[in-house]
Amino acid sequence: MLLLYKDPPKKLDYIPEMRKALAGETCPMCGGQDPVTLDHFLPRATHTEFALLSYNLVPACACNSRRGRVVADEAQGLRLLHPYYDVCLNQPLFTCDFNPADHVPTFETRLLLAEDDPHYANVGFHIQSVVLKTNIRTFLAKRWQKLREFPDDMLFGNRSHRESVARFQAYLIGLSTSKSRVEGPNAWETVFFRSIAEESVASWIFNNT
Numbered sequence: 650m651l652l653l654y655k656d657p658p659k660k661l662d663y664i665p666e667m668r669k670a671l672a673g674e675t676c677p678m679c680g681g682q683d684p685v686t687l688d689h690f691l692p693r694a695t696h697t698e699f700a701l702l703s704y705n706l707v708p709a710c711a712c713n714s715r716r717g718r719v720v721a722d723e724a725q726g727l728r729l730l731h732p733y734y735d736v737c738l739n740q741p742l743f744t745c746d747f748n749p750a751d752h753v754p755t756f757e758t759r760l761l762l763a764e765d766d767p768h769y770a771n772v773g774f775h776i777q778s779v780v781l782k783t784n785i786r787t788f789l790a791k792r793w794q795k796l797r798e799f800p801d802d803m804l805f806g807n808r809s810h811r812e813s814v815a816r817f818q819a820y821l822i823g824l825s826t827s828k829s830r831v832e833g834p835n836a837w838e839t840v841f842f843r844s845i846a847e848e849s850v851a852s853w854i855f856n857n858t
């Protein structure tokens with residue numbers, strides 16, 4: 650099977666086409682951009698029998714190689730989320746609490762699900778094993794720096810929502826909702842806008858930019 654995989658038959662021509670079509674989309678595994686590989690959810694080295702099974706081929710970006718062969722932590726009964734089966738991926742899973750006074754903010758991720766949600770533990774495992782293995786922290790830090798430098802470019806039209814902190818926060822929540830509709834609820838861009846719409850951060854932006 651491994652040999653077949655290395656020299657695939659012509660019928661697999663659709664795979665490069667699928668990869669091209671994914672450019673510019675949000676990676677369903679980590680929320681990054683351009684999921685241009687098809688990841689073997691169950692690694693082919695350990696699950697050769699599933700190497701060509703379509704449900705085992707999940708669009709992914711560089712997070713694919715960064716997570717390595719991690720699929721589950723059997724000792725703790727935890728597993729990664731699967732984009733085809735775990736519909737909880739379609740809801741906002743986490744936000745980042747950062748201290749806006751830091752020039753390069755430090756991030757603490759916080760799950761948005763209730764602790765008694767049946768997906769809670771697996772979402773935490775997925776974020777640790779996939780999302781935080783990517784360069785999402787660098788992405789968010791750069792976004793934050795740009796916002797400090799160019800607030801009116803990053804927050805288009807924000808000056809007409811500055812009557813009060815509450816009004817400004819509502820404007821940021823609106824931006825976060827739009828990003829979520831366009832990019833997906835856990836796309837990095839959405840996570841950024843969701844994080845800055847937190848009251849403490851919104852208030853800092855209101856008072857300092």
Ligand SMILES: [Zn+2]
Nearest residue numbers: 676679710712
């Ligand atoms: Zn990814």
